[in-house]
């Protein structure tokens with residue numbers, strides 16, 4: 521169990537390593553599947569607080585897919601996914617916003633605040649942070665082998681990120697915690713995959729690191745073994761042959777995109793490991809899958 525002594529020890533051990541990230545942005549995508557019990561949540565919040573205390577600029581982008589699924593289920597609405605993205609009608613997007621920008625966002629803010637920091641909860645709507653457009657996705661129909669356009673409803677893609685507010689927060693004591701919901705210029709509210717959203721934020725900030733905390737050790741091969749390092753072309757091959765599927769597809773696609781946009785290091789790792797964020801940043805090769813150009 522963590523206590524003040526452990527925290528002080530962690531901070532003193534972490535400080536020298538953290539100098540490499542001083543004044544740099546580290547975007548941490550906290551996936552819905554990585555949100556475990558209270559203790560795990562506290563360890564995550566403590567890591568984020570320690571980063572800020574060490575002079576790093578942490579930005580949390582969170583998901584909440586399983587939590588949205590449970591809420592929809594309670595309301596008698598079935599979840600349907602295409603290529604890892606939730607098909608989102610008008611009713612669903614209201615619930616998505618409620619769960620993501622409402623309860624989950626505030627839970628994370630409260631956890632970080634409980635570690636003595638000032639977290640501030642945002643979504644794309646706040647401070648004109650992100651504008652989205654309706655996502656245009658296609659898929660190859662396995663029966664006919666013909667490409668078809670998917671209508672995912674109010675699923676969006678971030679098209680504009682205004683970093684003004686984030687720059688302001690970076691210079692302040694505050695830690696942004698961002699839910700992946702954004703307005704469109706058409707006045708609609710869009711549900712954005714949290715990985716894609718985190719990639720857009722990291723890209724706009726030229727982040728030093730983009731970490732994806734999920735519920736598996738990283739990208740796994742066909743034999744379910746961890747792939748420690750994955751090149752962009754290998755990753756594309758694994759998506760094509762189906763080894764990478766479901767929610768791992770937008771994650772890996774975002775990693776590729778983020779590298780192209782100048783993010784220096786992108787890692788997928790197990791958020792169910794306590795202090796996963798600190799362990800990743802403080803060890804040379806980390807624990808998960810490092811995606812390389």
Ligand SMILES: Nc1ncnc2c1ncn2[C@@H]1O[C@H](COP(=O)(O)OP(=O)(O)O)[C@@H](O)[C@H]1O
Nearest residue numbers: 551552553734736738739740763764765767768
């Ligand atoms: N090759 C793969 N390696 C690891 N996980 C994979 C792979 N292919 C599909 N997955 C699935 O992707 C999931 C992670 O994505 P997702 O469920 O969206 O998590 P999160 O909520 O953290 O974003 C894993 O739990 C696993 O079921």
Ligand SMILES: CC(=O)N[C@@H](CCC(=O)OP(=O)(O)O)C(=O)O
Nearest residue numbers: 551552583584585605606713714
């Ligand atoms: C379009 C789309 O799929 N949006 C996601 C947003 C939440 C998310 O991405 O959460 P995780 O990171 O926990 O998967 C959804 O509705 O589930």
